[in-house]
Amino acid sequence: MSKKRKIEIEEKPYRKPLVKKRKPNRSIAGDVALYIFLLLVAMIMVFPIVYAVNAALKPLDELFMFPPRVFAKNPTMDNFADLFVTMGKSWVTFSRYLFNTVFITVVGTAGHLIIASMGAFVLAKYEFPGAKTFFKLVTVAMMFSYYVTGIPNYILINKLGWIDTYWAIIIPAFASPIGFFLMKQFMEGLPTSLIEAAKIDGANEWKVFFQIVMPNVKPAWMTLIIFSVQGLWNNRASTYIYSEERKTLVFALQQIQAGGIARTGQGAAVLVVVMIVPILTFVFSESQILETMASSGLKD
Amino acid sequence: MKEQKDSYFKKYFQLRKHNAQVALKKMKVSKNCYIFLAPYAILFTMFNVFPVVASIYFSFTYYNVLESPRFIGLNNYISLILEDDIFLIGIKNTLIIAVVTGPLGYIMSFLFAWLINELPRWVRSVAVVVFYAPSIAANVFVIFSVFFRGDAYGYANAFLMNIGIIDTPIYWFTNPKYMLPICMVVILWMSLGQGFLSFVAGLQGVDRAQYEAGYMDGVRNRWQELWFITLPSMKPMLMFGAVMSITQAFGVCDVTMQLCGYPSTDYAARTIVTHLFDYGFTRFEMGYACAIATILFLMMILTNKAIQSLLRRVGT
Numbered sequence: 240m241s242k243k244r245k246i247e248i249e250e251k252p253y254r255k256p257l258v259k260k261r262k263p264n265r266s267i268a269g270d271v272a273l274y275i276f277l278l279l280v281a282m283i284m285v286f287p288i289v290y291a292v293n294a295a296l297k298p299l300d301e302l303f304m305f306p307p308r309v310f311a312k313n314p315t316m317d318n319f320a321d322l323f324v325t326m327g328k329s330w331v332t333f334s335r336y337l338f339n340t341v342f343i344t345v346v347g348t349a350g351h352l353i354i355a356s357m358g359a360f361v362l363a364k365y366e367f368p369g370a371k372t373f374f375k376l377v378t379v380a381m382m383f384s385y386y387v388t389g390i391p392n393y394i395l396i397n398k399l400g401w402i403d404t405y406w407a408i409i410i411p412a413f414a415s416p417i418g419f420f421l422m423k424q425f426m427e428g429l430p431t432s433l434i435e436a437a438k439i440d441g442a443n444e445w446k447v448f449f450q451i452v453m454p455n456v457k458p459a460w461m462t463l464i465i466f467s468v469q470g471l472w473n474n475r476a477s478t479y480i481y482s483e484e485r486k487t488l489v490f491a492l493q494q495i496q497a498g499g500i501a502r503t504g505q506g507a508a509v510l511v512v513v514m515i516v517p518i519l520t521f522v523f524s525e526s527q528i529l530e531t532m533a534s535s536g537l538k539d
Numbered sequence: 540m541k542e543q544k545d546s547y548f549k550k551y552f553q554l555r556k557h558n559a560q561v562a563l564k565k566m567k568v569s570k571n572c573y574i575f576l577a578p579y580a581i582l583f584t585m586f587n588v589f590p591v592v593a594s595i596y597f598s599f600t601y602y603n604v605l606e607s608p609r610f611i612g613l614n615n616y617i618s619l620i621l622e623d624d625i626f627l628i629g630i631k632n633t634l635i636i637a638v639v640t641g642p643l644g645y646i647m648s649f650l651f652a653w654l655i656n657e658l659p660r661w662v663r664s665v666a667v668v669v670f671y672a673p674s675i676a677a678n679v680f681v682i683f684s685v686f687f688r689g690d691a692y693g694y695a696n697a698f699l700m701n702i703g704i705i706d707t708p709i710y711w712f713t714n715p716k717y718m719l720p721i722c723m724v725v726i727l728w729m730s731l732g733q734g735f736l737s738f739v740a741g742l743q744g745v746d747r748a749q750y751e752a753g754y755m756d757g758v759r760n761r762w763q764e765l766w767f768i769t770l771p772s773m774k775p776m777l778m779f780g781a782v783m784s785i786t787q788a789f790g791v792c793d794v795t796m797q798l799c800g801y802p803s804t805d806y807a808a809r810t811i812v813t814h815l816f817d818y819g820f821t822r823f824e825m826g827y828a829c830a831i832a833t834i835l836f837l838m839m840i841l842t843n844k845a846i847q848s849l850l851r852r853v854g855t
Binding site for chain 1: 562565566568569571572573575576578579580582583585586587588589590591593594597604651654655657658664666667668669670671672673675676678679680681682683685686728731733736737739740741743744760761774775776778779782783785786787789790792797812815816819820825828829832835836839840843
C-alpha cells in the first residue's frame, strides 16, 4: 500500500510554481516602484511612434482637428492609397522609390552577410600572420562614424565611376565594421572540434564554411541583417545619387514633408512605411539578436 | 669591438630573416585563410582605412576636385581654428551635445537594460522592442517637428499656453535658445541603440552562481548586487556600449539638420559634421573639409581611448 502511494507521488507531473521564487534581496516596494517607472518611460518612448502610426491612419478632417487627439477616430488607409495614386502621376512614382530602397537594402545586406562571414570565419577559427592586426583595425574602425570618411569616400567612388549608381551605396555597405565584428565574436563561440571533425571527414574549407559554419551561426545572421537593413533602409544617399529615379524612400519622405500642409497625411504614411520594416525585422528576430549580442563584448 | 658589433648585426639579421621565413611559411600554409578574408579585407581597406589616410593627406592641401590637390601645409588647420568662427560654434555645439547625450544616453542604456532584466521573460521581450524601437525607426524623429511646431497649433505651445506659462507661441526650432536642448531630448530618445542590446544580452549571460554566492556573502540589495557582481562581469559589453555611444554622440547631424534646418538660424544648431557637409558637398573645398574630418576623427579616437582606460577600472 505505502509502496503504491509512493509511486503515485513520483508520477505526479512537475508543475512550475505559479509565483516564481523571488530573489532574497529584493523588496516588494522596490519592485512596484520599478514597474511603475518602467511603464511611464515606456509610454514616453513609444508615444511618438504610436502618434506617427495614428497620424497615417487619420482621415483629412481629423488631421487638423483642434484640440488634436492621438488616436484616430475613423481609421482609414486613404493616406497609403494616396501615396500610390497621387504620386503615381508624378514624374517618379512612389513605387519606384520603394523599389530603389528595397533593392539597395536586399543586395547590400546579402553581400555584406556573405563577405563579412567569410572573413570573420577565418579570423575567428584560424591563426595566421596579420589576423590580429586586422581585427584591431576593425575595432578602431568602429570607433569613428561613417561621416568622417565621407569625403574621401566620395572622391573614391567618383574615381570608380559609381556616382549616380546603386553601387555607390551597396558596395561600401559590404564593408561595415560592426557586422564583421559581431560575426567574428559569435563565431569564436563555435566549437573547433566541429570544424575539425568535418575536415577529417574530407570536407574542404568551402564545404566547412557553407555546410558546417554558416548553418550554425544563424543567430548572428539575423543580427548582421538587422544592423545592415537599418543602415541601408534609412539611407538618404542624396550625396551619391542625383537622378530622381534612383533616389531612396527616405529622400521621398523629405520631399513629401517639404510639400507642406496638404501632404501631412501622406508624409505620415511614408513615415510608417519607412519605420515599419526595421522594427518588424527586429521583432521577429529579437531572441537571436540577443543571443549574438551576448558575445559582443570588447575585450582588450 | 667592431667585430663584435658586426656579429651582433649579423645575428640580428639572421633572426629577422628566420622570423620572416617562418611567417612566410605560415602564410603559405594558411593560403586559404587569406582567400576567405580577401573580399572583406579589400573592401574594408578601400572604404574604411584608405579614407582615413586620404583624409589626413588632403587636409594639408587645397583641393577642389577640379584641380589636382596643391600642398599648403597647415593652412587649413590654422584658418579653421583662428579664422572660422562658425567652426568654433560647431565644435562648441558638438561638445555640448556629446557631453550631455553621450554619458546620459550610455547610463540610460545600461539602467534600462538592467531594470528590464528584472522583468519576467515575455514582458522583457516586449520591453526590449519598445525601448529599442526609437533608435531603429530612424526617421520617426521628424514627428517631433509636429510636437514642437512654432505656431499655436504645435502641441508643446498649445499645452504651455493653455496652462498659462507663456502667452505667445515659442519658435522652438528657430529660436537659438531652444534649438539645442530640444535636439538633445530627441537624441536621448533615440539613444537606446546597439549598446543597449549588448547590455540586455550581457545581463542575461551573467553567471547565476555568482549571484547565489553573493547572497551567501551578504549582498543586501539590488544596488550592491549591481556594483559588486553585475558591473564587473559586464565589462566587455560596457566597453562595446561606450564605443557605440561615443561614435554616435560625436557624429550628430541628422537630427539637427532635419529639425532645425540647414543652415540653421544663427548657426545655433551647427555641428562639426554639418560644417563638414557644408564645405565638402556644398562648396567643394575638399581639403578644408578633410581637415575638419581629421579633427573629428582625432576627437573620436582620443575620447574612446580615454573612456576605455576609465572603464578598465570598473570593479577593481
